[in-house]
Amino acid sequence: MLWAARFIVLPLLFCVLQVWSAPADEKYTDIDFDSILANRRVLSSYVKCLTDKGPCTPQGKELKKIVPEVIQTSCTKCSPQQKKVVRNVITTMQSKYKDQWDLVVNKYDPKKQRSGELKAFLSGTD
Structure with a gap:
């Protein structure tokens, strides 16, 4: 049992801590927003x-x-990189998919x- 704790539980705990402590810039980087915004059907889903x-x-x-x-x-907890991405997503939705943007805003505000x-x-740049 002690063997399992040393060779399985401790490495697993280390991995969880690594993911948990990932910098904010790295969170949600696996989402390809450009692909989503390029396809109305995908965006709609x-x-x-x-x-x-x-x-x-x-x-x-x-x-x-x-x-x-x-x-x-208004993204106050976002990193500068996340703010850049959020601004791009929102401005693209407002200009190309206003109907879809309105649905999201009507839900959350x-x-x-x-x-x-x-x-x-x-309109910010940070």
Whole structure:
């Protein structure tokens, strides 16, 4: 039993700690936003996931965890790299897929209380 603790449990714990302590810039880097934004059908399935109108892929589930906070806080906890990605995603959705963007905003900010802060965030450069 002690052998198992040394050779199985401890390395497993080390791996979990490595993932848990990953820098914020590395979180969600496995999501290919450009591919999602390039395909209306794929984007629509993600929007359905985010708005509780359809099933979620594993990546959709991850996005569903962060989208409410991004909209409610205008990405205040985001790293500079994450802010750049979020700005690109939102501005692309607003210009090319306004109907889809409106569905997401109506879900997470139905009274448009955060629209001013979000607009200021989108015009930022940090």
